[in-house]
Structure formats: C-alpha cells, structure tokens
Amino acid sequence: MLLEGKRCIVSGIGPGLGREIALLFARNGADLAIGARTESYLNEVAQEVEALGQKVVAIPTDITNSEQCDALAAGCVDAFGGIDVVVHNAFAPDAFQMFEDVDLDAWRHIVDVNLFGTLQLTKSIIPTMKKQGSGSMVFVNSMIVRKILPLQGGYAVSKAALMTAAQVLAKELGPYGIRVNSIVPGWMWGPSVEGYFKMMEKQTGKTVKASYDEIASAMPLGEIPPDEDCANAALFFASEMSRVITGQALDVNGGEVFH
Amino acid sequence: MGSTTKKLLIDQVAMVSGVGPGLGRAIALALAAEGAAVVVSARNKTSWEPVVAEIRAAGGVAVGCNSDISDSKQVGHLVHFAVQEFGGIDVLVNNAFTEEDWRDPFTGFDPERWRAPIAVNLMGTLALSQAVVPHLKSRGGGAIVMVTTLSVKNPVPLLAGYATSKGALTTAAQVLAKELGHHHIRVNCVAPGHIDGGSLNEYFAFVGAQRAVDPAVVAGEVKSQNPLGRIATPAEIAPAVVFLASPMARMITGQTLNVNCGRTLG
Numbered sequence: 134m135l136l137e138g139k140r141c142i143v144s145g146i147g148p149g150l151g152r153e154i155a156l157l158f159a160r161n162g163a164d165l166a167i168g169a170r171t172e173s174y175l176n177e178v179a180q181e182v183e184a185l186g187q188k189v190v191a192i193p194t195d196i197t198n199s200e201q202c203d204a205l206a207a208g209c210v211d212a213f214g215g216i217d218v219v220v221h222n223a224f225a226p227d228a229f230q231m232f233e234d235v236d237l238d239a240w241r242h243i244v245d246v247n248l249f250g251t252l253q254l255t256k257s258i259i260p261t262m263k264k265q266g267s268g269s270m271v272f273v274n275s276m277i278v279r280k281i282l283p284l285q286g287g288y289a290v291s292k293a294a295l296m297t298a299a300q301v302l303a304k305e306l307g308p309y310g311i312r313v314n315s316i317v318p319g320w321m322w323g324p325s326v327e328g329y330f331k332m333m334e335k336q337t338g339k340t341v342k343a344s345y346d347e348i349a350s351a352m353p354l355g356e357i358p359p360d361e362d363c364a365n366a367a368l369f370f371a372s373e374m375s376r377v378i379t380g381q382a383l384d385v386n387g388g389e390v391f392h
Numbered sequence: 393m394g395s396t397t398k399k400l401l402i403d404q405v406a407m408v409s410g411v412g413p414g415l416g417r418a419i420a421l422a423l424a425a426e427g428a429a430v431v432v433s434a435r436n437k438t439s440w441e442p443v444v445a446e447i448r449a450a451g452g453v454a455v456g457c458n459s460d461i462s463d464s465k466q467v468g469h470l471v472h473f474a475v476q477e478f479g480g481i482d483v484l485v486n487n488a489f490t491e492e493d494w495r496d497p498f499t500g501f502d503p504e505r506w507r508a509p510i511a512v513n514l515m516g517t518l519a520l521s522q523a524v525v526p527h528l529k530s531r532g533g534g535a536i537v538m539v540t541t542l543s544v545k546n547p548v549p550l551l552a553g554y555a556t557s558k559g560a561l562t563t564a565a566q567v568l569a570k571e572l573g574h575h576h577i578r579v580n581c582v583a584p585g586h587i588d589g590g591s592l593n594e595y596f597a598f599v600g601a602q603r604a605v606d607p608a609v610v611a612g613e614v615k616s617q618n619p620l621g622r623i624a625t626p627a628e629i630a631p632a633v634v635f636l637a638s639p640m641a642r643m644i645t646g647q648t649l650n651v652n653c654g655r656t657l658g
Contacts, residue, residue, distance in 0.1 A: 300657040307619025307654050353573025358643035365640040374631040377624035380657035381650050388573050388645035391566045392658075 135372040137162035140213040142205060144168045144196055144254060145223030149323040150273065152178050153364040154220050159187040161368060166209035166216075168194030168201075168254075169223070188212065196223050196250035199257070206257035216261045218371040220271045221251045227288035240287035247291035252298060259306070268311040271370045272299045273363075274382060276319035279390040296382060303380030312379040314370040316363060319386030320348050323360035352387030399427035400638040405478040407431040407470075409461055409520060410488025412439040414589050415539065417446075418626030419485055422634045424452035428483065431474040433459040461488050461516035471523040481527040483637045486517045486561075487539045492553040506553035513557035518564060525572065533576025535637045538565045540648065542585040546656050562648060569646030578645040580636045585652025586614055588625045619654030 145151045146169040159182045179191040192208045194201045225246035228239035262268030277289040303313040330344040366385045384392045406423040410416045411432035424447040432440040440456040447454035459470040490512040492505045528534030543555040569579040600607035632651045
C-alpha cells in the first residue's frame, strides 16, 4: 500500500475526483481529513472511507475562509498527529462567458477560490510539514492551461496562476523536504461530465454516446479518462514513488495534449 | 491499479535496454519487484549478467540477452529471444544510450561526432520500439517508456549530440503516442536530471579539473541548486518508470515526467 500510515488532507470533496482520491488513498492505507463546503457529500465520503477501515475526519471548509483552512489543517493534526499529504482539489467552475461580456467580479471570484483559496489552505499546512521536514502537496490543475478555449477564461487564468504558484512553492519549500507537484486532468469521465452530457441530450438531442465519442476521438487512447485514473496520478505524487520529483506537472488526458 | 497491496506489474513481461550498473539496473530491479518478468539487455554480458543474478536472488524472474540496439539484426534477435522466453512483451523501457566524446566543444567540431548518439539513442531506440510494437499489439496493448534527459530542455555545454538525440526521441515518443494510442499502447518519457553514480562523479571530476576546484565543490553546487538539496539515486528515479509502465498510468500517454529533485520545473 502506497500510503500506509500517511495522514492526508483532501479538499473539494464532491461526487467526482475528490471522492475518488479520498477512497483511493484510503484503499492505500491513508487516514484522511476531508474538507468541502457541502456537508452532505463530505459525510457520505467519510462513511465510505470508514467502511474501508481507515480513520477519517470530515470538516466543512470554504477554502476562501482562512479560519476554516486553519481548522481543516488543525483537524488533521489533532486527529492523526501530523500532515503528510495535501491534495488541493477544491475549485470554482467558470462563469462561461466571453471576456468582453463578463463582469470581472466573476473572474475575481474564480481566482479568489482557485488561486488564493488554495494558497490559503497551503499556508495553513506549511508549518506542520516544515516541522516534520517532509510532506507532499498535490495541486489539481486543468488541461485548460494547455488548451485554451473560449468562454473559460476565468478558470484558465486562475489555474495558470495556480500552476506558477505550485512551481514557486516547489522552489521555496524544497529545502524543507516538502514536494509540490500538479496533476493536469483533461476531460474526466465521472458524475460531472456524465451529468453535463445528459443535460446536452435533453437540451439538444445529441446523445450521451455521441458527445462521449466526439470528445474521446481527440484522444489517442480513445477513451475519456475516468476519475479514478486521475486519482492514480495524485496517488503517485502523494507517495514515496515520486520522492525525487518536485515542481512538475503530469497531464492525465488520454493523450489529448502533450506536455 | 495501485489501489491495493497487489503488485503493479503482475503477469507482465518487461524489457529493459542498456542494463549495466546504473539506472538500467535500478529500473530492472524495480520492475521485477513489482512482479514483472524482466528481459535485460546490453551490448556486453558482463553488464547485464549481475543484474539477472540479483533479480533472481531476490525471488524475481529475469533473463538477459546481448544486444547492440544500433544493429537491426541484434534488435530482432533480442525481441525474438524475449518472446521465446516469456511468450510476449508488455512493457519496453528504452534506457540504452551512448554519449559522444563530450569534452570537445561545438566550435570547429566534426559533425561525424553526432552520428553515434543519433544512431543509438534515436534510431536504435526506434528500431527496438518498432520491433516490439507488434508484440504489444498482440497482447492488446502495452507501455513504452523512453528514458530521456534533463539536457533536452536544459542542456549543459559539450553534450550537443547526446542532448539533440534525446530531444528528437522526445518528439518521436509523441508521434508514437498518437499513432499507437488506439492499440492501447502508451508512450511516455522519463527525464532524469543528475543521477548519483560513477558517470556523474567522472563529470564532476572533469568540471572540477577545468575550474581547478575539488569535484566535491562542483557536486555541492549542483545539490544546492536543486530545491530538494540533493541528487537522486537510480533507485529513486526507477519508480517513475514503473509508474508510467503500470496500469496506474493507464490514461497517460505522450507525456514527459521530469525526475530531477526540482532542478527544472515543468
């Protein structure tokens, strides 16, 4: 088991990638402190983690709130005695408007969550990892930084800033034995994308299969990567398998974009 | 899938080229430790034989075969041998390489000097990959991992042919990823930086002599330039290869993973 005895924080627990990461980590022996704004998801996933025989604390967290970030970090330390891994998975989606039309307050909000919120939680965790002299931070980024699309500017800008921030942290925190890496998922086959395809089917008549095939056809591997495969990349960076890797970004996208 | 205590490469056959005392050995040991039956090769038996013995002593399965990958006959023989021994191939790790005489600068250089690194690192690697692909296809898919180098993006002086060959190989890997993806064959690169060991010590000695400082000073500088404050060992780099070869990376293709203690960010 790759995370035997490791104490891991995962933010942004929802039905998709956050849940997959939490459960994969639990199956690999990790104890978990999980955070999200929506308590219902949080409690469901907490029960699933417990059912796998691992310890878990569920702490409602809005990462834009510094006190709540401190509480999530402290919750992990109180329960398990330290923090070995954090996976920054929480994010705000895009406003899906063209730049010339969008109220910049909408972009400001996205940046507030995706960049400053993530950095806030990072700040809450650094002292513990620094004291330990070890730790692994995994930032969930997005293919949007590789492949710019119209209507997703706010999200793209926020994630690009986050990518640079992760590299800055890799340089600054490396001397303390703290590694910082990013995973870069593209399309992910899970509840969110499936829900979106179903909505499209209702609205436009384009079948879920047609949507899936269209997206998958851009991928050499011909398959939309399921959430679990993205979770495996996070597991790699969280674990000792990547002990000499920091400041890197790994794209999990079926080969849609190369990096 | 990395989700249980199960090993990552059970029932898989993995071939590693360029197996000697350094990174090739560490990769072969790591693949075997994850349950793969391993075929190791190098030009000389003296290079790979101790690694086969080591894997077997640890309870693993390994065989070895001489092969110069710049010779297409020997490449064909190696692949035939592997299939004879283990019935197929699932993973190919292209680790074999050569360097030109890197003590000479580019100025006034003889372009012939680049021929060997291009012949081995690029064309030899492609020949071996091409010979293995039909066997990956017949297993319903597989993984190819190219061992490249930090020098692709951050070359050091005097290693032009080597860096160029690996740069071309990186691009070739992306083309292969596109062409072979629909056969469920994934192609990725691991780009190590400095690797602790004999070759690196030689390099430190060379740079030290040039600058009239102790090689330890040069080594100390390199370490302090790395955010993690040290130099990776072969055993620490090998798990990145295992990861990309394994089902954990089932949806990853065409990518390069830098394994360099944070020396370059990417």
